[in-house]
Amino acid sequence: MDLAIETNGLTKKYGSLTAVNRLDLRVKRKTIHGFLGPNGAGKTTTIKILVGLLKPNEGTVRVLGQELHGDKTAGFLNSFYEQADSRLSIGYMPELPKFPKHLKGSELLDIYGQMYGMTQQHRNEQIPKLIELVGLKGRENDLIGKYSKGMQQRIGIAQTLLNNPELVILDEPSLGLDPVGMVEVREVVKEIAKEGRTVLVSSHLLFEVEQICTDVTIINRGTALVSDTLQRVSGLIEGPAMLHVEVAKTSDKIVNAVKKLPSVTSVVQTGNTLRIQMKTHEDTRAQVSQEITMSGGIIIGMSQKTSNLEDVFIQLIHKDQGEKPR
Ligand SMILES: Nc1ncnc2c1ncn2[C@@H]1O[C@H](COP(=O)(O)OP(=O)(O)OP(=O)(O)O)[C@@H](O)[C@H]1O
Ligand SMILES: [Mg+2]
Structure with a gap:
């Protein structure tokens, strides 16, 4: 080399x-x-x-x-x-x-x-x-x-x-x-x-x-x-992605619609922000935004949380030592 x-x-x-x-x-x-x-x-x-x-x-x-x-x-x-x-x-x-x-x-x-x-x-x-x-x-x-x-x-x-x-x-x-x-x-x-x-x-x-x-x-x-x-x-x-979506106004209808998506594991609502845990690391933003819009939501911002170093370390060290991460 x-x-x-x-x-x-x-x-x-x-x-x-x-x-x-x-x-x-x-x-x-x-x-x-x-x-x-x-x-x-x-x-x-x-x-x-x-x-x-x-x-x-x-x-x-x-x-x-x-x-x-x-x-x-x-x-x-x-x-x-x-x-x-x-x-x-x-x-x-x-x-x-x-x-x-x-x-x-x-x-x-x-x-x-x-x-x-x-x-x-x-x-x-x-x-x-x-x-x-x-x-x-x-x-x-x-x-x-x-x-x-x-x-x-x-x-x-x-x-x-x-x-x-x-x-x-x-x-x-x-x-x-x-x-x-x-x-x-x-x-x-x-x-x-x-x-x-x-x-x-x-x-x-x-x-x-x-x-x-x-x-x-x-x-x-x-x-x-x-x-x-x-x-x-x-x-x-690469692990499952987390999506943060800010909407103008949340409603149960929006939250339930997102929860029903097959790629979604869970949705946590904090104020007008939805924290959506996905099943995979794939980019599902288009799908999620379509669902929210169809449920009458207005999206103000959306970001997909990528793995940060801490996740990487926990995963790598976990693999290395064969222990459960703390
Ligand atoms: N001149 C120095 N004397 C004593 N300790 C030092 C000195 N320079 C660095 N260190 C220590 O050595 C370790 C490695 O430091 P270094 O600056 O190389 O890390 P780094 O990866 O560049 O960190 P950062 O992301 O903060 O820039 C740290 O614990 C730091 O406190
Ligand atoms: Mg440095």
Whole structure:
């Protein structure tokens, strides 16, 4: 298998706390790999090791075919400045990056470009393309202090692409963004993978990973619980769906009609919201909305609750240990 990232037995301790615990991470080249785990799972620690900002206590790391260990890892520390000379080609965006507010978006990229050793001509060619790619055309001369959080994340992603890296590592790129900002960042992530790049993107949100990734590793307490194609992991975790429907005014007629649907297990009414437990994970929204409308209901909102990480963990740990979840 052609791997962009391969760790074996990777372990990192902070004092007595083991943040990364014998982690075997395999990221195939030219995939968008979701690195999924709850807060404190060890995602940022692993990523910092991959980009050379932290040294592991144990284990081996190969990035783009090159082994990082011992003193060589420390060499990565200066990667921001040395990438132009480095054989490795990695773009990295840290968690919640902070950029100087007094710079314009284009100035920020220009300064990073200079640090990468790009010539002025190369910068002049490359920067407008990147600004367009991340959807900031027309805003490149605004101060970063005036950018929304989503725009700041996107200029951060543009920064990772300056040296045209083969591997891009993004640590929670949509942290703290509103739903619109999250969609915009997701679109950019999909876009940057198109040119044959490998993208490792960490997240604690399953639905986000589901929408952009081809492969996924789920990590908990520093250890991978599962690592496979998204399709196969989804197969593991899909359970019955829950539908939340808000209607203008509920009535017994509506509730009873929904209850009678063969795909419905139960309906719980709270105010004007119906919480509908389905028998399968299939999308039954059209069927349910038709039934409600036919019973005289007016639908104001409807959302299908997808499995969250907690469900996934409970299921995976349950499988692992053969115990009933608490
Ligand atoms: N510098 C540090 N010193 C001590 N403990 C740390 C340090 N950095 C992280 N930790 C601990 O290591 C564990 C893993 O943290 P890490 O930041 O890698 O998790 P994460 O998966 O990125 O979490 P989040 O989703 O919150 O970003 C946590 O228990 C955290 O408290
Ligand atoms: Mg983190």
